[in-house]
Amino acid sequence: MSSPTLILHNASILTMDPEGDERATALAAEGDRIVAVGGEDEVLQLAGPETETIDLAGMTVLPGFIDTHVHFVATGMRLHHMMDLTGLGSVDQLLQQVRSEAEEKEAGAWILGWGFDHYALAEKRYPTRAELDAAAPDNPVFLRRRDGHSSIFNSAGLQTLRVSTDTPGYNVDEAGHPTGVLQARANSAANEEIAELLRTPEMGREACLAAAREAVSVGITTLHALTAGEPQESEGQAIALSREDLPVRVVEYYQTTNVDAVLDAGLPRIGGCILIDGSIGSQTAALQEPYSDDPSTRGVLYFEGEEIEKFMHTAHSAGLQIAVHAIGDRAIEQALTAFESVLGNEPQPERFRHRIEHFLIPTADQMDRAHQLGITPAMQPAFEHFWGGPDGLYASRLGERVQRTNPFRTLLDMGVVVGGGSDSLVTPMNPLLGVHSAVNHPNPAHRLSVREAIGLFTQNGAHQAFEEGDKGSVSPGKLADMVILSDDPTAVSPENIRDVQVKATIIGGEFVWGNDAE
Numbered sequence: 001m002s003s004p005t006l007i008l009h010n011a012s013i014l015t016m017d018p019e020g021d022e023r024a025t026a027l028a029a030e031g032d033r034i035v036a037v038g039g040e041d042e043v044l045q046l047a048g049p050e051t052e053t054i055d056l057a058g059m060t061v062l063p064g065f066i067d068t069h070v071h072f073v074a075t076g077m078r079l080h081h082m083m084d085l086t087g088l089g090s091v092d093q094l095l096q097q098v099r100s101e102a103e104e105k106e107a108g109a110w111i112l113g114w115g116f117d118h119y120a121l122a123e124k125r126y127p128t129r130a131e132l133d134a135a136a137p138d139n140p141v142f143l144r145r146r147d148g149h150s151s152i153f154n155s156a157g158l159q160t161l162r163v164s165t166d167t168p169g170y171n172v173d174e175a176g177h178p179t180g181v182l183q184a185r186a187n188s189a190a191n192e193e194i195a196e197l198l199r200t201p202e203m204g205r206e207a208c209l210a211a212a213r214e215a216v217s218v219g220i221t222t223l224h225a226l227t228a229g230e231p232q233e234s235e236g237q238a239i240a241l242s243r244e245d246l247p248v249r250v251v252e253y254y255q256t257t258n259v260d261a262v263l264d265a266g267l268p269r270i271g272g273c274i275l276i277d278g279s280i281g282s283q284t285a286a287l288q289e290p291y292s293d294d295p296s297t298r299g300v301l302y303f304e305g306e307e308i309e310k311f312m313h314t315a316h317s318a319g320l321q322i323a324v325h326a327i328g329d330r331a332i333e334q335a336l337t338a339f340e341s342v343l344g345n346e347p348q349p350e351r352f353r354h355r356i357e358h359f360l361i362p363t364a365d366q367m368d369r370a371h372q373l374g375i376t377p378a379m380q381p382a383f384e385h386f387w388g389g390p391d392g393l394y395a396s397r398l399g400e401r402v403q404r405t406n407p408f409r410t411l412l413d414m415g416v417v418v419g420g421g422s423d424s425l426v427t428p429m430n431p432l433l434g435v436h437s438a439v440n441h442p443n444p445a446h447r448l449s450v451r452e453a454i455g456l457f458t459q460n461g462a463h464q465a466f467e468e469g470d471k472g473s474v475s476p477g478k479l480a481d482m483v484i485l486s487d488d489p490t491a492v493s494p495e496n497i498r499d500v501q502v503k504a505t506i507i508g509g510e511f512v513w514g515n516d517a518e
Contacts, residue, residue, distance in 0.1 A: 003048025064221025204238025
């Protein structure tokens with residue numbers, strides 16, 4: 001064997017290798033692959049005259065993090081082109097940001113914002129169309145709720161849309177006038193129009209690069225990009241234009257039911273946020289029982305059962321891995337029923353690794369059926385950090401059902417492979433916050449050990465994309481994708497995990513962030 005190109009030593013390495021030693025102090029990489037993992041003496045003796053040897057002074061090395069649910073282009077667009085409306089406390093504060101933006105814009109230019117949560121505003125309501133008209137009389141306005149499942153427009157913004165007023169989710173007042181609030185299918189259609197209107201190829205490329213830089217800064221080496229539309233449409237083109245320059249590995253999931261388009265692109269997977277329902281925050285997640293704070297609604301199913309089954313049969317017959325979005329238990333039921341129709345006679349359903357994104361409030365029966373079907377849920381632990389607990393949004397919306405949200409412990413004990421993600425831009429790309437949230441789940445019955453929580457963002461994420469042979473652990477033969485941390489998450493107090501710092505990110509044996517890589 002030739003000499004390694006890189007050796008890291010005097011480190012605390014948590015390998016996450018189920019077949020090798022759990023701990024090591026040194027590793028060697030040759031090119032883009034790990035060639036040795038072990039103790040100081042055995043690894044350092046491999047060094048040659050050209051080997052870069054780095055003393056980590058006791059810092060921790062983990063496999064590179066894998067975020068299994070990122071709205072990649074949208075995340076980059078938020079970084080570059082949208083007002084940040086997170087953390088606002090009132091409707092007046094939101095309107096003031098719109099006014100300030102309008103003062104800087106030319107007449108007719110779009111005002112774009114993201115991240116408001118009407119439930120967190122003092123008034124606990126959306127701003128009205130009239131209020132937005134007054135704040136920006138000469139500009140179209142589009143503001144996206146934090147969860148992405150609701151949006152608000154002013155009059156000028158609504159006038160640009162092709163979405164008809166009879167589209168499900170197009171809200172009107174008692175007089176039949178648009179309120180400016182769009183949900184369900186109306187929201188999805190409007191977001192697609194805005195994307196096509198605003199995303200030039202160059203803007204899309206810039207968005208991808210911005211999102212990728214943010215990803216590697218938090219230790220992500222691979223992300224699963226949930227990409228709107230088909231491979232030849234705007235977001236797909238943005239990724240294609242930027243791929244050679246991206247510092248992060250991207251696994252694409254196209255959110256389309258057009259199986260032929262995905263097959264023509266040569267991809268082995270389809271879906272992501274193919275929306276079977278909406279979100280808890282927007283009261284569009286489809287529940288079996290009414291919302292506790294609004295008994296008039298059980299949320300929205302976006303597909304008829306026959307529609308989703310037909311799509312799944314076509315995609316499964318074509319050999320594609322399928323991923324669909326289902327948050328509420330009624331939506332999960334529809335997804336599982338369709339998967340059962342597809343996999344009913346399959347002796348080894350787990351080999352397909354079909355996915356349900358979010359899987360937020362399953363029943364005990366649904367968890368068991370998901371296990372039997374080999375479903376690999378892609379879940380977001382940080383949702384509990386932001387909205388869980390007895391005083392959070394979930395408790396308000398769900399009542400006693402909050403005890404069932406994000407049941408990580410039960411799923412792992414059953415043998416279900418759960419992948420960890422952020423749903424960025426809904427919550428920030430931040431795997432350590434995800435680990436923290438899974439370990440500190442508000443419901444102690446659902447908590448994971450630190451090592452199990454890290455597994456959601458390493459081994460399990462690799463498994464979900466059929467990449468466990470190359471990623472997910474620090475093991476000889478695997479890609480040299482690693483993250484260097486200031487502290488060992490398994491050794492700090494559980495409440496301090498989110499404070500651990502990412503010091504460097506390595507992909508294919510090269511520093512892409514930290515160690516002067518920037």
